[in-house]
Amino acid sequence: MAFFSAGEELRMSAANPAAKTASLTGLMFCAPWIAGVILLFAWPFAASLYWSCCKFDIINPPEFVGLENYSRIADEVASGRGAGRAILNTLYYSLLSVPLSVVLGVSLAVLLSAKVKGQSLFRTLVFLPSIIPIVASSILWVWMLDTDTGLVNTLLGWIGVPPQNWLNQARSAISLEGAAQIGAWFSDGRLLLFGSKDALVLMTLWGVGNFVVIYLAAIGDIPNTLYEAAEIDGAGWLRRLFHVTVPMLSPVIFFNLVMGLIRSVQNFTNIYILSEGTGQPGNSLTTISLKLFLSAFADFEMGYASALAWMLFVGLVAATLLLARLSKNWVHYRGT
Amino acid sequence: MVTLVPLLMMLVGCQGWDVEQIHDSSTEEVIFWHFWGGKDSAVVNSIVQQFNNSQKEYRVRAIAMPGNNxxxxxxxxxxxxxPPDLVNQDDPVLADWAQRGVISPISKLADENEVKRLRANLFPAAERLSVVDDQLYGLCNGLDIRALFYNASALDAAGLPVPRSIEQLDSIAEHFAAPGERALRCPVGYLPDSRRLWAWGPVFGGSFYDHRTQRATIDRTGNRAALEWMRSYQRRYGADNLAxxxxxxxxxxxxxxxxLPIAEDDDVGRYVALMDGQWRVRDIVAFQKQRKQLGKSAPQFDVCPLPFPDADKDGVPDGEARRNAGWVNGNCFVVPAGAKCPRGAWEFAKFWVGLRDADRAAQWYIEGGWIPPTQEVTATKAFQKYLEAAPLFRTFVELASSENQxxxxxxxxxxxxxxxxxxxxWDTLMLPMDDQQLDRRVEQCQREVDSYLKGDR
Known part of the structure; x- marks a missing residue:
């Protein structure tokens, strides 16, 4: 079979009318897709880049303001208000939920790969939350996180943890205040640790089943000979896990890390439902995605929202590149 | 083919018949977006039908559009x-929409005398909701007033007076939940709500905007006093208890x-006193009716204007605290720019608020349990008769005419x-702040708002 470059094909089609017709027919078939990409992807992409340098409210024509929107974002980042606050909230959520999803996902996959009675049932139970519509699961979580009657506080109560104000407090467990609270727990039995961002992390972990399926497939792909060799070398269960399973899973872990990061930064629906579209309590749920939405469709600052979107895009690309660079140190591809 | 042709003919015939039924060629269609649902939608549909039957020039088509977004x-x-020809909305967006050219001023549709008559007739709060830069941009069609509901039976049993002052309201709170309690249990006397600083600010003599200087006034003494009073509840019970x-x-x-009590045998609900709007009167009436049907006695409920702060005790400058004050919002009709039938929209809006026939309008305001925006409708015999039978509702209608809403x-x-x-x-209620921190937070809020209002954002 011969392969030709596009230039060669064009030259050939210019010389050969039949080939020209075939190329045109091919292009005609591709036209809807090309038109779709131009209209629904390339054009909005370019337009949003232009709008990010404009003051624009949909109704009136965009007014070019240069880098004003970006400079406003920089000011807000410096002051920790507005977009700055949204970035901090997003970072907290992403840096907590993504690694925890990986650890929980791998742990569950390892457990679910064990050949025990009822394996399919356990696998189904773990995967089930992932197929529940996000709106329904968010409403369910609002009930489960209720301070007085919620299941989560009831379970915490069984291990001696006092009720937490999951949805009504802006505090974060991983913070200086959180550390002080743990001290207070030991001294007077009071523990006010978790807030709305932690609730969001908990919700994300509940939907880890999607990742577990990928890990399970990858675990199934690990050659048995590696485990046999490790066993002959005297490796116990834990050693086999950390020296065979985890390294062999590392490409999939890397993939899930990147996808999880993108998903966490773009997370919107459950945040919108939990905070009733306001980012409250105390702006603790104002993440970049919600801030972008509110700026665009509540305040009608399309220019500022576009600048936020571009900042988000550049940030995600940079984070992905960084992860890819770091992956050379810990991701092991079979045969390399 | 033999079957297809008659089928097509039938379809075309049906379509033609349908169009003829809905649109008279001389009738202009008015598209009306609203967000009412449930019981209210029946009242809305009835108003639309009555308008459509009352004249032949316009035909209103109501489209229920969820309020979100x-x-x-x-x-x-x-x-x-x-765009639609008429929109009902209840958010504080009138001036934004006017500035962006999304809506048309009413003066474009109504003659000068009509506007004058209307403005003279609207309650002060209804006028504030409809006017931007001294120009009528919307037409308020109903007010939502807040007042303090209380369980009169529970107060009687506890030997507490009806709360007329902030001190009395605080006593109710402390009687039912002692300060320092680690977990609040039902019933709680009273708890402030962070969304209601808009109501307590004016009560304490504050305001959030000065139309003369065109500047936000978050840092006014009255607002600060209201915030301090709200903070006192955090100090009493702790932020987490409140939350x-x-x-x-x-x-x-x-x-x-x-x-309202939840269990059949309870006489007190979660609160003994609570700020809410006139729509709760219906809930109370329904509750009492239900208790009567069960053959059980029901506690008595009543409503009063928001309690009044004391100049010396509550940090309010002399003479600034306001009686019958509070926060009001309401529904407003607006005519979008580019509407195809703005005249029809305006005729329907006038019909609704009773500018054409106040007696007739009174009927749907009674049916909906809504507060009319004009004195003309509340003064009708039918409405006065309704108020005699619904004393709780009367308090709200009286507050509607207050200059301090x-x-x-x-x-x-x-x-x-x-x-x-x-x-x-919210920060004041939920975060531990001393006086200096509160001052800094107020200053920060003032700066934020200033930058929004100056258009820097």
């Missing part, structure tokens, strides 16, 4: 060149009014102003 839908409709008790209100089935000011950036003021109140 109405603004985005309207903007896109206006930008796309196919968890409030959250449990949201978990009540079917948005139950938390003042303030909405979020109709200025560009009002939505951001509302959001920032509520965030300030």
């Amino acid at each position: 109405l603004q985005a839908k309207l903007f896109l409709a206006v930008a796309g060149g196919d 968890s008790f409030r959250q449990a209100d949201q978990s009540l089935p079917g948005k139950t009014f938390p003042l 303030f909405p979020v000011p109709a200025v560009p950036g009002a939505a951001a102003l509302k959001r920032e003021v509520e965030a300030l109140a």
